Amino acid sequence: xxxxxxxxxxxxxxxxxxxxxxxxxxxxxxxxxxxxxxxxxxxxxxxxxxxxxxxxxxxxxxxxxxxxxxxxxxxxxxxxxxxxxxxxxxxxxxxxxxxxxxxxxxxxxxxxxxxxxxxxxxxxxxxxxxxxxxxxxxxxxxxxxxxxxxxxxxxxxxxxxxxxxxxxxxxxxxxxxxxxxxxxxxxxxxxxxxxxxxxxxxxxxxxxxxxxxxxxxxxxxxxxxxxxxxxxxxxxxxxxxxxxxxxxxxxxxxxxxxxxxxxxxxxxxxxxxxxxxxxxxxxxxxxxxxxxxxxxxxxxxxxxxxxxxxxxxxxxxxxxxxxxxxxxx
Numbered sequence: 001x002x003x004x005x006x007x008x009x010x011x012x013x014x015x016x017x018x019x020x021x022x023x024x025x026x027x028x029x030x031x032x033x034x035x036x037x038x039x040x041x042x043x044x045x046x047x048x049x050x051x052x053x054x055x056x057x058x059x060x061x062x063x064x065x066x067x068x069x070x071x072x073x074x075x076x077x078x079x080x081x082x083x084x085x086x087x088x089x090x091x092x093x094x095x096x097x098x099x100x101x102x103x104x105x106x107x108x109x110x111x112x113x114x115x116x117x118x119x120x121x122x123x124x125x126x127x128x129x130x131x132x133x134x135x136x137x138x139x140x141x142x143x144x145x146x147x148x149x150x151x152x153x154x155x156x157x158x159x160x161x162x163x164x165x166x167x168x169x170x171x172x173x174x175x176x177x178x179x180x181x182x183x184x185x186x187x188x189x190x191x192x193x194x195x196x197x198x199x200x201x202x203x204x205x206x207x208x209x210x211x212x213x214x215x216x217x218x219x220x221x222x223x224x225x226x227x228x229x230x231x232x233x234x235x236x237x238x239x240x241x242x243x244x245x246x247x248x249x250x251x252x253x254x255x256x257x258x259x260x261x262x263x264x265x266x267x268x269x270x271x272x273x274x275x276x277x278x279x280x281x282x283x284x285x286x287x288x289x290x291x292x293x294x295x296x297x298x299x300x301x302x303x304x305x306x307x308x309x310x311x312x313x314x315x316x317x318x319x320x321x322x323x324x325x326x327x328x329x
Contacts, residue, residue: 097116118152151163184243247266276288
Protein backbone atom coordinates (compact mmCIF):
# COMPACT_ATOMS: atom_id res chain seq x y z
CA UNK A 1 0.00 0.00 0.00
CA UNK A 2 1.29 3.43 -0.99
CA UNK A 3 0.18 6.57 0.88
CA UNK A 4 0.75 10.27 0.31
CA UNK A 5 0.60 12.16 3.61
CA UNK A 6 0.05 15.86 2.86
CA UNK A 7 0.61 18.46 5.58
CA UNK A 8 -0.39 22.11 5.90
CA UNK A 9 2.82 23.93 6.77
CA UNK A 10 1.35 27.10 8.27
CA UNK A 11 1.99 27.19 12.02
CA UNK A 12 3.26 24.29 14.12
CA UNK A 13 0.10 22.31 14.87
CA UNK A 14 -0.23 20.32 11.64
CA UNK A 15 3.43 19.37 11.51
CA UNK A 16 3.52 18.53 15.22
CA UNK A 17 0.66 16.08 14.65
CA UNK A 18 2.42 14.57 11.63
CA UNK A 19 5.63 14.06 13.62
CA UNK A 20 3.71 11.75 15.97
CA UNK A 21 1.53 9.96 13.39
CA UNK A 22 4.15 9.34 10.71
CA UNK A 23 6.12 6.57 12.53
CA UNK A 24 2.91 4.55 12.94
CA UNK A 25 2.04 4.96 9.27
CA UNK A 26 5.45 3.98 7.87
CA UNK A 27 5.22 0.70 9.80
CA UNK A 28 2.08 -0.22 7.87
CA UNK A 29 2.67 1.19 4.37
CA UNK A 30 5.01 2.96 1.97
CA UNK A 31 4.52 6.63 2.78
CA UNK A 32 5.66 9.74 0.92
CA UNK A 33 5.29 13.19 2.46
CA UNK A 34 4.10 16.50 1.01
CA UNK A 35 4.05 19.94 2.60
CA UNK A 36 2.69 23.28 1.40
CA UNK A 37 2.95 26.80 2.79
CA UNK A 38 5.83 25.97 5.13
CA UNK A 39 6.24 28.46 7.98
CA UNK A 40 6.73 26.07 10.89
CA UNK A 41 9.74 26.11 13.22
CA UNK A 42 9.55 22.34 13.69
CA UNK A 43 11.79 19.80 12.01
CA UNK A 44 10.16 16.78 10.39
CA UNK A 45 11.95 13.45 10.75
CA UNK A 46 11.24 12.31 7.17
CA UNK A 47 12.18 13.98 3.86
CA UNK A 48 9.45 15.78 1.95
CA UNK A 49 9.09 14.36 -1.55
CA UNK A 50 6.89 17.28 -2.59
CA UNK A 51 6.97 20.91 -1.43
CA UNK A 52 4.38 23.38 -2.72
CA UNK A 53 3.67 27.07 -2.23
CA UNK A 54 0.10 26.25 -1.18
CA UNK A 55 -2.21 28.69 0.60
CA UNK A 56 -0.48 29.94 3.72
CA UNK A 57 -1.20 32.67 6.26
CA UNK A 58 0.93 35.35 7.89
CA UNK A 59 0.52 36.58 11.45
CA UNK A 60 1.25 40.02 12.87
CA UNK A 61 2.46 41.47 16.17
CA UNK A 62 -0.83 42.65 17.66
CA UNK A 63 -2.80 39.45 18.03
CA UNK A 64 -4.16 38.79 14.56
CA UNK A 65 -3.47 37.57 11.03
CA UNK A 66 -1.94 39.81 8.38
CA UNK A 67 -4.70 39.42 5.83
CA UNK A 68 -3.24 41.78 3.22
CA UNK A 69 0.15 40.06 3.29
CA UNK A 70 -1.58 36.66 3.17
CA UNK A 71 -3.70 37.70 0.18
CA UNK A 72 -0.69 39.15 -1.65
CA UNK A 73 1.13 35.86 -1.07
CA UNK A 74 -1.55 33.88 -2.93
CA UNK A 75 -0.36 32.58 -6.28
CA UNK A 76 -3.57 31.33 -7.97
CA UNK A 77 -1.95 30.22 -11.23
CA UNK A 78 0.84 28.47 -9.37
CA UNK A 79 -1.73 26.82 -7.09
CA UNK A 80 -3.71 25.54 -10.08
CA UNK A 81 -0.57 24.21 -11.76
CA UNK A 82 0.49 22.47 -8.53
CA UNK A 83 -2.95 20.86 -8.19
CA UNK A 84 -2.87 19.62 -11.78
CA UNK A 85 0.69 18.29 -11.44
CA UNK A 86 0.35 16.72 -7.99
CA UNK A 87 0.85 12.96 -8.69
CA UNK A 88 -2.00 11.66 -6.54
CA UNK A 89 -2.69 8.79 -8.97
CA UNK A 90 0.61 7.24 -7.89
CA UNK A 91 -0.92 6.46 -4.49
CA UNK A 92 -3.61 4.17 -3.10
CA UNK A 93 -4.95 6.98 -0.96
CA UNK A 94 -4.14 10.45 0.32
CA UNK A 95 -4.10 11.70 3.91
CA UNK A 96 -4.61 15.45 4.00
CA UNK A 97 -4.05 17.45 7.17
CA UNK A 98 -5.84 20.57 5.89
CA UNK A 99 -3.54 20.62 2.87
CA UNK A 100 -5.28 22.04 -0.24
CA UNK A 101 -3.05 20.96 -3.15
CA UNK A 102 -3.32 17.22 -2.52
CA UNK A 103 -6.98 17.39 -1.46
CA UNK A 104 -8.10 19.19 -4.62
CA UNK A 105 -5.88 17.02 -6.82
CA UNK A 106 -7.43 13.88 -5.30
CA UNK A 107 -10.95 15.28 -5.64
CA UNK A 108 -10.48 16.15 -9.33
CA UNK A 109 -9.01 12.72 -10.13
CA UNK A 110 -11.35 10.69 -7.90
CA UNK A 111 -8.45 9.36 -5.82
CA UNK A 112 -9.42 8.27 -2.26
CA UNK A 113 -8.58 11.01 0.23
CA UNK A 114 -9.05 11.14 3.99
CA UNK A 115 -9.12 14.53 5.66
CA UNK A 116 -7.40 13.97 8.99
CA UNK A 117 -7.16 17.22 10.92
CA UNK A 118 -8.54 19.43 13.64
CA UNK A 119 -10.37 21.38 10.95
CA UNK A 120 -12.15 18.20 9.84
CA UNK A 121 -13.94 18.10 13.20
CA UNK A 122 -15.76 21.34 12.27
CA UNK A 123 -17.67 19.49 9.57
CA UNK A 124 -19.89 18.41 12.48
CA UNK A 125 -22.17 21.11 13.86
CA UNK A 126 -22.00 19.33 17.24
CA UNK A 127 -18.56 20.85 17.74
CA UNK A 128 -18.76 24.08 19.82
CA UNK A 129 -18.86 27.40 17.97
CA UNK A 130 -18.73 31.04 19.07
CA UNK A 131 -21.98 32.99 19.33
CA UNK A 132 -21.36 34.69 16.00
CA UNK A 133 -20.97 31.90 13.46
CA UNK A 134 -19.08 32.93 10.33
CA UNK A 135 -20.72 31.36 7.28
CA UNK A 136 -17.73 32.39 5.17
CA UNK A 137 -15.19 30.60 7.36
CA UNK A 138 -17.51 27.60 7.80
CA UNK A 139 -17.60 27.37 4.01
CA UNK A 140 -13.83 27.79 3.89
CA UNK A 141 -13.16 24.96 6.36
CA UNK A 142 -15.31 22.68 4.20
CA UNK A 143 -13.82 23.56 0.82
CA UNK A 144 -10.24 24.67 1.55
CA UNK A 145 -9.10 21.02 1.46
CA UNK A 146 -12.19 18.94 0.49
CA UNK A 147 -12.58 15.22 1.08
CA UNK A 148 -15.38 12.66 1.26
CA UNK A 149 -13.93 10.90 4.31
CA UNK A 150 -13.03 12.68 7.52
CA UNK A 151 -11.25 12.02 10.80
CA UNK A 152 -11.57 14.96 13.16
CA UNK A 153 -9.38 15.72 16.16
CA UNK A 154 -10.71 17.75 19.08
CA UNK A 155 -10.65 18.08 22.86
CA UNK A 156 -13.66 15.78 23.31
CA UNK A 157 -15.43 13.24 21.03
CA UNK A 158 -18.26 15.59 20.10
CA UNK A 159 -19.41 13.33 17.24
CA UNK A 160 -18.60 10.15 15.32
CA UNK A 161 -15.04 10.02 13.97
CA UNK A 162 -13.83 12.82 16.21
CA UNK A 163 -10.91 11.63 18.32
CA UNK A 164 -8.75 12.90 21.17
CA UNK A 165 -5.76 15.11 20.29
CA UNK A 166 -2.44 13.79 19.06
CA UNK A 167 -0.07 14.61 21.93
CA UNK A 168 3.70 14.65 21.46
CA UNK A 169 5.30 11.53 22.89
CA UNK A 170 7.76 13.70 24.85
CA UNK A 171 4.77 15.32 26.57
CA UNK A 172 3.06 11.99 27.27
CA UNK A 173 6.20 10.59 28.91
CA UNK A 174 7.11 13.75 30.85
CA UNK A 175 7.18 13.94 34.63
CA UNK A 176 4.76 16.75 35.47
CA UNK A 177 5.71 19.17 38.25
CA UNK A 178 4.84 22.65 39.52
CA UNK A 179 7.79 25.02 39.93
CA UNK A 180 5.60 28.07 40.33
CA UNK A 181 6.34 30.04 37.16
CA UNK A 182 4.03 30.92 34.27
CA UNK A 183 4.78 29.77 30.72
CA UNK A 184 3.57 32.03 27.92
CA UNK A 185 3.23 31.30 24.20
CA UNK A 186 1.34 34.00 22.30
CA UNK A 187 3.07 34.12 18.89
CA UNK A 188 0.63 36.67 17.44
CA UNK A 189 1.77 39.36 19.91
CA UNK A 190 5.02 41.33 19.93
CA UNK A 191 7.37 40.82 22.88
CA UNK A 192 7.06 44.49 23.84
CA UNK A 193 3.30 44.23 24.25
CA UNK A 194 3.52 41.16 26.47
CA UNK A 195 6.39 42.50 28.56
CA UNK A 196 4.57 45.80 29.15
CA UNK A 197 1.80 43.87 30.91
CA UNK A 198 3.72 41.11 32.68
CA UNK A 199 6.21 43.56 34.19
CA UNK A 200 3.33 45.00 36.24
CA UNK A 201 3.27 41.73 38.20
CA UNK A 202 6.76 41.51 39.74
CA UNK A 203 5.78 38.80 42.22
CA UNK A 204 5.37 36.31 39.39
CA UNK A 205 8.03 34.59 37.31
CA UNK A 206 7.25 34.69 33.57
CA UNK A 207 8.77 32.52 30.85
CA UNK A 208 7.76 33.82 27.43
CA UNK A 209 8.37 31.94 24.17
CA UNK A 210 8.67 34.27 21.21
CA UNK A 211 8.84 33.96 17.43
CA UNK A 212 10.21 37.51 17.34
CA UNK A 213 13.64 36.76 18.82
CA UNK A 214 16.51 34.41 18.02
CA UNK A 215 18.29 34.81 21.37
CA UNK A 216 17.36 34.51 25.03
CA UNK A 217 17.02 37.72 27.02
CA UNK A 218 15.69 38.76 30.40
CA UNK A 219 13.89 41.84 31.65
CA UNK A 220 13.32 41.98 35.40
CA UNK A 221 11.07 39.02 36.27
CA UNK A 222 10.47 38.05 32.63
CA UNK A 223 12.56 35.54 30.67
CA UNK A 224 12.11 35.52 26.89
CA UNK A 225 13.14 32.46 24.88
CA UNK A 226 13.18 31.88 21.12
CA UNK A 227 10.73 29.17 20.10
CA UNK A 228 12.34 25.80 20.73
CA UNK A 229 10.36 22.57 20.85
CA UNK A 230 12.31 20.87 23.65
CA UNK A 231 12.77 23.97 25.79
CA UNK A 232 9.06 24.74 25.54
CA UNK A 233 8.21 21.18 26.60
CA UNK A 234 10.41 21.44 29.68
CA UNK A 235 8.95 24.79 30.72
CA UNK A 236 5.38 23.66 30.07
CA UNK A 237 5.47 20.41 32.04
CA UNK A 238 6.99 22.16 35.08
CA UNK A 239 5.01 25.41 35.07
CA UNK A 240 2.28 26.37 37.52
CA UNK A 241 0.08 27.73 34.74
CA UNK A 242 0.17 28.67 31.06
CA UNK A 243 -1.01 31.56 28.92
CA UNK A 244 -1.40 30.50 25.31
CA UNK A 245 -3.25 31.34 22.13
CA UNK A 246 -6.26 29.26 21.15
CA UNK A 247 -4.29 27.13 18.71
CA UNK A 248 -5.32 23.51 19.03
CA UNK A 249 -1.92 21.94 19.69
CA UNK A 250 -0.79 24.29 22.46
CA UNK A 251 -4.11 24.15 24.29
CA UNK A 252 -4.34 20.36 23.93
CA UNK A 253 -0.91 19.88 25.50
CA UNK A 254 -1.74 22.15 28.43
CA UNK A 255 -5.05 20.32 28.93
CA UNK A 256 -3.32 16.94 28.77
CA UNK A 257 -0.93 18.10 31.51
CA UNK A 258 -3.85 19.49 33.57
CA UNK A 259 -2.27 22.94 33.74
CA UNK A 260 -4.22 26.01 34.79
CA UNK A 261 -4.68 27.97 31.59
CA UNK A 262 -5.54 31.42 30.26
CA UNK A 263 -6.33 31.45 26.54
CA UNK A 264 -6.12 34.45 24.21
CA UNK A 265 -7.57 33.59 20.77
CA UNK A 266 -6.05 35.28 17.76
CA UNK A 267 -8.05 38.20 16.43
CA UNK A 268 -10.27 37.44 13.43
CA UNK A 269 -9.16 33.81 13.40
CA UNK A 270 -12.35 31.76 13.30
CA UNK A 271 -10.84 28.38 14.16
CA UNK A 272 -9.32 29.85 17.32
CA UNK A 273 -12.64 31.45 18.25
CA UNK A 274 -14.24 28.01 17.92
CA UNK A 275 -11.51 26.47 20.09
CA UNK A 276 -12.03 29.20 22.67
CA UNK A 277 -15.77 28.44 22.73
CA UNK A 278 -15.01 24.76 23.40
CA UNK A 279 -12.44 25.59 26.08
CA UNK A 280 -14.82 27.98 27.80
CA UNK A 281 -17.32 25.12 28.14
CA UNK A 282 -14.55 23.16 29.90
CA UNK A 283 -14.03 25.96 32.41
CA UNK A 284 -10.90 27.49 30.86
CA UNK A 285 -10.48 31.27 31.26
CA UNK A 286 -10.70 33.17 27.96
CA UNK A 287 -9.54 36.74 27.22
CA UNK A 288 -10.65 37.86 23.77
CA UNK A 289 -7.72 40.21 23.18
CA UNK A 290 -4.89 42.00 24.94
CA UNK A 291 -5.64 45.70 25.43
CA UNK A 292 -5.54 48.30 28.20
CA UNK A 293 -7.96 46.19 30.29
CA UNK A 294 -5.79 43.08 30.12
CA UNK A 295 -3.96 43.65 33.46
CA UNK A 296 -7.31 43.60 35.30
CA UNK A 297 -8.32 40.31 33.68
CA UNK A 298 -4.84 38.91 34.21
CA UNK A 299 -4.79 39.77 37.91
CA UNK A 300 -8.19 38.13 38.40
CA UNK A 301 -6.95 34.97 36.69
CA UNK A 302 -3.69 34.89 38.64
CA UNK A 303 -5.62 34.96 41.92
CA UNK A 304 -8.20 32.37 40.84
CA UNK A 305 -8.12 28.65 41.58
CA UNK A 306 -7.58 26.17 38.78
CA UNK A 307 -10.95 24.80 37.60
CA UNK A 308 -11.58 21.07 37.41
CA UNK A 309 -11.83 20.06 33.77
CA UNK A 310 -11.90 16.69 31.99
CA UNK A 311 -8.65 14.80 31.62
CA UNK A 312 -8.03 14.31 27.91
CA UNK A 313 -6.27 11.29 26.45
CA UNK A 314 -3.77 10.95 23.61
CA UNK A 315 -5.60 9.78 20.48
CA UNK A 316 -2.64 8.89 18.25
CA UNK A 317 -3.01 5.10 18.04
CA UNK A 318 -6.80 5.18 17.71
CA UNK A 319 -6.56 7.68 14.85
CA UNK A 320 -4.13 5.43 12.97
CA UNK A 321 -6.47 2.46 13.49
CA UNK A 322 -9.40 4.44 12.12
CA UNK A 323 -7.39 5.60 9.10
CA UNK A 324 -6.78 2.04 8.00
CA UNK A 325 -10.36 1.01 8.81
CA UNK A 326 -11.58 3.67 6.37
CA UNK A 327 -9.16 2.46 3.71
CA UNK A 328 -10.71 -1.02 3.89
CA UNK A 329 -14.31 0.24 3.62
